[in-house]
Amino acid sequence: MIIGHLPAGCIVSVWLFPRLRHCGVGFKAFLLAGLLGAVAPDIDMLYFHWVDHRQHHHHTYATHFPIVWAALCAISIAWWLASKRTGRATLAVVFSLNGFIHILLDSVVGDVWWGAPFFDTGPFALASVPARFSPWWLNFMLHWSFGLELALVAGAVVAWRLKGRLLLGRGGTALPAHPETRRAPLKGTSMQIKFSSVMVQDQAHALRFYTEVLGFEKVSDIPMGEHRWLTVRSPDGIEGVELVLEPMAFAPARTYQQALFDAGIPALAFITQDITAEVQRLQAGGVRLRGEPVRMGPVTVVMFEDTCGNLVNLVQPGG
Ligand SMILES: [Zn+2]
Secondary structure, eight states, rough: SSSSHHHHHHHHHHHGGGGGGSSSSHHHHHHHHHHHHHHHHGHHHHHHTTTTTOOOOOSSSSSGGHHHHHHHHHHHHHHHHHTTTTTTHHHHHHHHHHHHHHHHHHHSSSOOOTTTOOOOOBBSSOOOOOOSSSHHHOOOOOTTHHHHHHHHHHHHHHHHHHHHHHOOOOOOOOOOOOOOGOOOOOOOOOOOOOEEEEEEEEEHHHIIIIIITOHHHHHHHHEEETEEEEEEEETTTTTTEEEEEOOOHHHHHHHHHHHHHTTTTTTTEOOOOOHHHHHHHHHHTTTOOEEEEETTEEEEEEEEOSSSSSSEEEEEEEO
C-alpha cells in the first residue's frame, strides 16, 4: 500500500470518534493519534534505508509483525477499560487500532509475515503485483489494488466532509444528534440567549452572596412591587449574558427548589478554567462544597451550596 494508509486512518478516526466522544479527548488529538497509528509501522523505512542498507524486506521487522499490533490493541483496550476510559487510553486505542489496520492493508499486495516471529509461515499477500515496469512503484500504480487505494482516498474525502454532521458543538466535542437537528436548520435567527435564571429565597441575601462571595457584578436592580428584577454577570463571562436572581413568589417554586436540593441535583452550572483555584477561593469565602472535584468523562465537577436554596455545579471542561 502506497497512498492508502493516511486516508484509511482518517476514515477510521472520523468514524470512531463519535463512538468514544465521552472519553475526554478532543477531535484534533484523536485524529492525530489515528493518523500517526496509520503510518507508524512504516517508521521502519528509516531503519531499512539507513541501518539495514536495504538488506531485508522492511515487513520482516517487528514493526510490521501483526502480533505486535494485535498485542498493542489488546493492551490499550485493557488500559482503556481499566482506567475508566481516560483520554490517554483512548488515544492509545485509536493509535494501535490504526496500526493494525495498516498491517491488514499491507497484506493486500505487500507481503506480510503473519506467523512472525513464532511460526515460519512465510510472507502472505492477497494478490501479487508482477514486476513489469521500472521504477517499482509504477507496477503498483498499474495494478487493480491501486483502485482500492484511490477508493480509500475518496472515502477519506467523504468522511472529512461528513465529519461536521458527526461533530456538533465547539472545541471538537461531539454531541449526539438530537432528532430535532436532523431537520434542515432554519437559518438566520436574530434571537440571542441573554438571561439564565435561578430561584432564590431572599433576593437581598442572594445579591450579597452572588456579588461579595462569588464575585459577580450587579447589572440590573429594578423594583417590581415587592420584588426586584435583579441580575448579575460574570466579569470574565460571555459578553452580555446575565443571571437573573428570581424571587420565589410562586409557591410551587419553593417545592421544586427544595426537591432539587434534597435530591442533590444542581439548579445551575458555572464553568471555570481552573477548578482547583476556584475551590480554594470558595473555601476561603466559607462556601460549603459537596465533596472534592471529580473527573466525569471530559469534565471535572464539584458542587457547592449557594445559601439561597440551590446547589450549583462548578465545571471545568477538558483535561
Ligand atoms: Zn507498511
